[in-house]
Amino acid sequence: MDGQLGFDGENSLAPCLIKNLFEQGASSSSLNDSGRESRSDLKVCAVKAGSMMSLAIDNVGGLWMWGNVPPQDSEPEPRLSFTSIPIPFPILDFHGRTVLKVACGDEHVVALVAPGDIHKDNSYDVSVLYSWGNNHHGQLGLGDKESRVRPQIVETFNQNSGLTVYDIACGAHHTALLTYKKETQKGPSICWTFGFGENGQLGHRSNKSSSIPEPVSELPEHAYLVSVDCGLFHTSVVSSEGYVWSWGMERGLGLCPDVNFTEVEAGDDSVPRKISAGSRFHDPVQVSCGAAHTVLVADGGYKLWSWGRGRNGVLGTGNVSDCYVPTRVFWPNELKPEKEEVADADKSASTEEIKRLESKLMVMERYASILHGSIFGKPFNEEEDIPYSLRVSGYFDMGKEWGEMLESADKSQLMRLQAFYEDMIGRVKDKVLQRRIQEIMKDCFQSSAPKH
Numbered sequence: 099m100d101g102q103l104g105f106d107g108e109n110s111l112a113p114c115l116i117k118n119l120f121e122q123g124a125s126s127s128s129l130n131d132s133g134r135e136s137r138s139d140l141k142v143c144a145v146k147a148g149s150m151m152s153l154a155i156d157n158v159g160g161l162w163m164w165g166n167v168p169p170q171d172s173e174p175e176p177r178l179s180f181t182s183i184p185i186p187f188p189i190l191d192f193h194g195r196t197v198l199k200v201a202c203g204d205e206h207v208v209a210l211v212a213p214g215d216i217h218k219d220n221s222y223d224v225s226v227l228y229s230w231g232n233n234h235h236g237q238l239g240l241g242d243k244e245s246r247v248r249p250q251i252v253e254t255f256n257q258n259s260g261l262t263v264y265d266i267a268c269g270a271h272h273t274a275l276l277t278y279k280k281e282t283q284k285g286p287s288i289c290w291t292f293g294f295g296e297n298g299q300l301g302h303r304s305n306k307s308s309s310i311p312e313p314v315s316e317l318p319e320h321a322y323l324v325s326v327d328c329g330l331f332h333t334s335v336v337s338s339e340g341y342v343w344s345w346g347m348e349r350g351l352g353l354c355p356d357v358n359f360t361e362v363e364a365g366d367d368s369v370p371r372k373i374s375a376g377s378r379f380h381d382p383v384q385v386s387c388g389a390a391h392t393v394l395v396a397d398g399g400y401k402l403w404s405w406g407r408g409r410n411g412v413l414g415t416g417n418v419s420d421c422y423v424p425t426r427v428f429w430p431n432e433l434k435p436e437k438e439e440v441a442d443a444d445k446s447a448s449t450e451e452i453k454r455l456e457s458k459l460m461v462m463e464r465y466a467s468i469l470h471g472s473i474f475g476k477p478f479n480e481e482e483d484i485p486y487s488l489r490v491s492g493y494f495d496m497g498k499e500w501g502e503m504l505e506s507a508d509k510s511q512l513m514r515l516q517a518f519y520e521d522m523i524g525r526v527k528d529k530v531l532q533r534r535i536q537e538i539m540k541d542c543f544q545s546s547a548p549k550h
Contacts, residue, residue, distance in 0.1 A: 101184030104164030159196030169276035203268035206231035236309025237293030269328030287323035298368030299346035328386035343370035402427035
């Protein structure tokens with residue numbers, strides 16, 4: 099509708115090839131030695147999509163943009179009127195410098211650009227952060243609320259700042275990024291946020307917006323943050339140690355205010371909340387936020403976890419309910435049996451039985467993961483947490499296994515078990531008491547009712 103699909107026309111339910119990509123002119127970084135354009139050698143190496151715009155980075159570091167974009171011939175003003183451009187066009191403001199990463203919100207864009215050479219291992223000595231688009235909440239980080247039609251350098255992170263920006267993300271109207279000090283070479287990280295903060299998504303202990311980048315002070319000082327991303331109104335980061343923090347709308351989960359909370363406290367979080375009672379995820383790769391849900395890639399890319407708003411099945415857990423804790427996402431072929439030759443008459447019944455068993459196993463694993471996380475404070479790992487006797491013989495001596503576990507537990511683990519037990523007993527007592535009060539009130543009303 100606004101050209102974000104790369105062609106002029108109606109919406110499409112099927113993938114369509116963008117036939118005219120790179121045809122409107124090559125980026126200034128896409129020139130050969132003789133100065134002539136070499137579009138035939140260009141390839142897309144990264145893409146990003148906002149609400150109504152799309153962006154791509156080519157293999158020589160050029161940035162392309164299409165959809166509902168800032169007008170290219172307008173003067174700066176408090177709020178821009180965007181223009182629909184269905185054909186990808188190059189952003190020429192970086193003068194041949196390599197665009198490393200790009201992110202976009204509803205109507206703003208940030209780009210990380212390397213002004214110098216890129217090393218063979220894809221590392222770089224310095225980087226410059228640019229931003230442009232609508233700025234009515236200060237989401238460009240330029241110290242004011244005036245919109246920009248062209249990329250502007252965010253001076254907080256200029257070449258003399260002593261900081262290297264290495265990851266960037268945009269929410270609907272806010273921006274988050276990660277830096278480390280240049281001399282430390284991937285030492286302790288700082289997460290910076292700016293823009294719209296009404297739901298606590300900036301993590302600054304308030305619901306105020308900010309047009310100046312400010313660090314999220316409540317994160318651990320010595321952690322290296324692997325990745326950051328933003329939903330519409332929440333922000334998430336994951337550390338190299340495997341811990342995830344989120345903040346913003348509805349307890350930092352981004353669930354949106356119409357969520358039906360039953361057993362948990364509602365409300366926005368303006369400081370980072372450690373997800374799932376501090377559960378640690380092995381070898382985290384990336385955290386990624388949808389509008390109101392979050393996905394974590396861990397185990398070096400072999401496992402997925404998701405949580406947040408579950409409508410339309412976006413969590414990939416087999417249902418459409420909201421989830422307050424990380425839940426394992428299974429690939430469609432993850433539980434498929436080895437191929438066997440089956441008679442045609444038996445194939446249908448066998449397939450249905452396999453599907454039923456797969457569904458049952460997924461439910462059991464989700465249940466085990468939630469229960470295990472509540473008791474032990476970490477996700478369930480089927481390779482480590484199933485007792486040895488049960489794996490080997492199929493027999494489980496519960497008393498013996500629990501006795502050995504308690505003997506080897508340290509003080510913090512024992513305190514967690516005690517807290518879990520007391521909380522469980524307390525909830526049972528509360529529900530029994532509540533039910534008893536309801537019965538007494540019912541009897542009271544019936545006895546006081548006028549008799550005819």
